[in-house]
Amino acid sequence: MIARILATAVTEAHIARRNRWVLIAVALMVVFSLVLSAAGSAPTGALGADRLSVVVASLTSLSVYLVPLVALLMSFDAVAGEVERGTLPLLLTYPVARWEVLAGKLLAHTAILIVAIVAGYGVAAAITIAADPAAVSGLGALWRLTWTSVLLGATFIGIGYALSSLARRVSGAAGLAIGLWLGLVVLYDLGLLAAVVADDGGFFTTDVFPAALLANPADAFRLFNLTASQATAAASGVGGAAATIPLWQSLLSILIWPLVSLALAALAFRKVEP
Amino acid sequence: MTSTLTISHLTKAFGGVKALSDVSLAVEPGERVALLGHNGAGKSTLMKVILGLIAPDGGEISVCGAAPGKARSKVAYLPENAAFHSALTGLEQITYYMRLRGEAASGAMELLDRVGLGHAAKRRIGTYSKGMRQRVGLAQALIGHPRLLVLDEPTSGLDPVSRRDFYELLDGLAADGASILLSSHALTEVEARTDRLLILSGGRMVAEGSLPELRREAALPVSMQITALNGYDTDIMAALPDAIRLNGGLHLSCTQEDKLATLARISAMQEKVADLEVIPPSLEDIYSHFSRRDGQ
Ligand SMILES: Nc1ncnc2c1ncn2[C@@H]1O[C@H](COP(=O)(O)OP(=O)(O)O)[C@@H](O)[C@H]1O
Ligand SMILES: [Mg+2]
Numbered sequence: 348m349i350a351r352i353l354a355t356a357v358t359e360a361h362i363a364r365r366n367r368w369v370l371i372a373v374a375l376m377v378v379f380s381l382v383l384s385a386a387g388s389a390p391t392g393a394l395g396a397d398r399l400s401v402v403v404a405s406l407t408s409l410s411v412y413l414v415p416l417v418a419l420l421m422s423f424d425a426v427a428g429e430v431e432r433g434t435l436p437l438l439l440t441y442p443v444a445r446w447e448v449l450a451g452k453l454l455a456h457t458a459i460l461i462v463a464i465v466a467g468y469g470v471a472a473a474i475t476i477a478a479d480p481a482a483v484s485g486l487g488a489l490w491r492l493t494w495t496s497v498l499l500g501a502t503f504i505g506i507g508y509a510l511s512s513l514a515r516r517v518s519g520a521a522g523l524a525i526g527l528w529l530g531l532v533v534l535y536d537l538g539l540l541a542a543v544v545a546d547d548g549g550f551f552t553t554d555v556f557p558a559a560l561l562a563n564p565a566d567a568f569r570l571f572n573l574t575a576s577q578a579t580a581a582a583s584g585v586g587g588a589a590a591t592i593p594l595w596q597s598l599l600s601i602l603i604w605p606l607v608s609l610a611l612a613a614l615a616f617r618k619v620e621p
Numbered sequence: 622m623t624s625t626l627t628i629s630h631l632t633k634a635f636g637g638v639k640a641l642s643d644v645s646l647a648v649e650p651g652e653r654v655a656l657l658g659h660n661g662a663g664k665s666t667l668m669k670v671i672l673g674l675i676a677p678d679g680g681e682i683s684v685c686g687a688a689p690g691k692a693r694s695k696v697a698y699l700p701e702n703a704a705f706h707s708a709l710t711g712l713e714q715i716t717y718y719m720r721l722r723g724e725a726a727s728g729a730m731e732l733l734d735r736v737g738l739g740h741a742a743k744r745r746i747g748t749y750s751k752g753m754r755q756r757v758g759l760a761q762a763l764i765g766h767p768r769l770l771v772l773d774e775p776t777s778g779l780d781p782v783s784r785r786d787f788y789e790l791l792d793g794l795a796a797d798g799a800s801i802l803l804s805s806h807a808l809t810e811v812e813a814r815t816d817r818l819l820i821l822s823g824g825r826m827v828a829e830g831s832l833p834e835l836r837r838e839a840a841l842p843v844s845m846q847i848t849a850l851n852g853y854d855t856d857i858m859a860a861l862p863d864a865i866r867l868n869g870g871l872h873l874s875c876t877q878e879d880k881l882a883t884l885a886r887i888s889a890m891q892e893k894v895a896d897l898e899v900i901p902p903s904l905e906d907i908y909s910h911f912s913r914r915d916g917q
Contacts, residue, residue: 350720350723351720351721353720354717354720354721355717355721357717358717361709361713362706362709365708365709365745366708432706433700433702433704434704434706436669436700437698437700437703437704437758437761439674440672440673440674440690440693440696440697440698441693441718441722442693442694442721442722442723443721621674
């Protein structure tokens with residue numbers, strides 16, 4: 348079992364390297380982190396926080412968009428690509444379980460994502476600490492951001508596999524992935540914001556809104572990181588009711604989502620007829 | 622010894638299209654069986670059912686003593702138009718498949734050499750020709766010691782020399798006791814290299830047996846082409862009322878049983894005949910005799 352998963356992971360890593368996905372993922376994360384840390388190292392002082400914590404807060408806002416995007420880009424082809432190339436029937440006649448195939452791909456894609464995240468955040472941290480050695484006190488926040496980013500990425504990799512299995516065509520899977528990214532990461536928050544404004548402090552704002560934030564893996568990720576560093580109001584833009592959500596609830600959402608999305612992926616893949 | 626593969630009364634329809642109707646067959650250990658049929662006859666569908674990729678509508682199938690797809694470590698498959706990821710090298714692809722079968726990946730290079738791909742092992746499959754991709758497919762089917770090889774049009778895209786090498790490989794596998802089921806749409810390709818032929822037509826098994834058996838069963842007429850000496854053709858036609866003029870010569874066909882008697886009558890007219898050619902029914906004739914679709 349382990350040998351088959353590892354064999355699949357190694358093969359996927361070869362493919363990702365040849366298709367430049369490793370390079371693209373790392374370059375995206377490093378470039379955007381550099382831009383942010385350059386902007387973030389301008390003196391702020393306002394929050395009384397160390398510089399690294401400020402950079403982490405802006406990295407959080409960046410990662411909410413970028414990590415799901417990179418994860419979906421790497422994963423949308425996983426099943427539909429095999430179907431379209433015609434490689435799936437042969438693979439399924441091998442003594443390997445379908446979940447083992449997915450686990451192997453997940454291992455490779457997550458590893459690439461970790462490399463990209465560590466490279467991006469690492470560069471940002473190095474620059475910030477070089478400019479202000481006192482910023483090391485923000486390393487805890489950076490570590491929290493790192494592992495939650497990996498979990499957020501794993502969630503969207505799983506979602507990518509599920510979409511890829513449902514679409515069965517690469518073009519369809521790409522469309523679904525972009526649509527889902529726009530929906531969950533961009534439009535979802537806009538919709539909530541509009542509803543909160545219209546609701547003006549009513550039932551929606553107090554009861555539905557917090558649950559809606561927790562239900563979205565990207566929002567839970569942002570909420571957890573900002574709450575943990577007491578910067579919710581400053582950087583989330585939603586403020587208000589979000590600040591009242593206890594930390595353990597957003598943590599739970601972050602931990603459960605990867606499991607849910609991978610279970611969905613495995614279910615969807617089982618339904619694919621070669 | 623029990624059969625490696627037994628199928629009885631297998632049926633499969635796609636929507637309204639009956640791809641397979643009441644198909645029964647058995648393949649013994651060490652036997653090479655060719656599955657013949659026109660495009661759309663149901664060969665690939667039959668193979669996918671055997672492999673457990675498609676669920677049948679009815680019938681019983683036993684593959685190496687288990688249900689389809691349950692004895693995957695003993696079964697190898699070469700799909701029609703075998704495809705691989707173009708970004709991988711031949712070596713990486715075969716290494717992956719060997720690991721999935723629990724074989725030491727160190728044998729990958731040797732395997733590629735065996736199918737004549739050693740020189741291209743470290744190039745990306747995207748740069749391979751169709752014949753080379755077919756060889757990668759063949760190499761992966763040889764991994765481990767499969768008891769049953771299911772090969773869907775394995776020789777398509779191979780040149781005649783590679784084709785001969787391929788059948789030599791099969792002979793070796795069959796000698797070791799592996800069963801081989803391979804499909805083709807041309808009888809000429811498989812004739813001498815398989816022990817038994819199965820002909821599918823429109824999803825039905827229409828013939829089964831060795832080539833001599835099928836030849837006898839088809840009982841197709843023998844043709845004769847007679848070239849008369851100048852001016853004697855009318856005499857010959859008078860003696861052989863069935864003869865017709867064709868391409869400037871005389872053409873005659875007769876049943877297998879009448880062959881010798883007819884030849885005797887022709888040789889009795891020796892002084893009037895310039896040349897005689899006897900043309901037995903070709904493999905394609907025998908094949909199309911059986912694989913004609915119902916109503917045609
Ligand atoms: N997945 C499918 N969906 C619908 N019809 C199919 C499918 N696969 C095969 N068929 C039909 O079943 C018949 C047999 O096809 P196939 O087994 O591929 O034939 P062969 O391999 O002998 O050329 C054809 O009429 C084909 O159109
Ligand atoms: Mg076919």
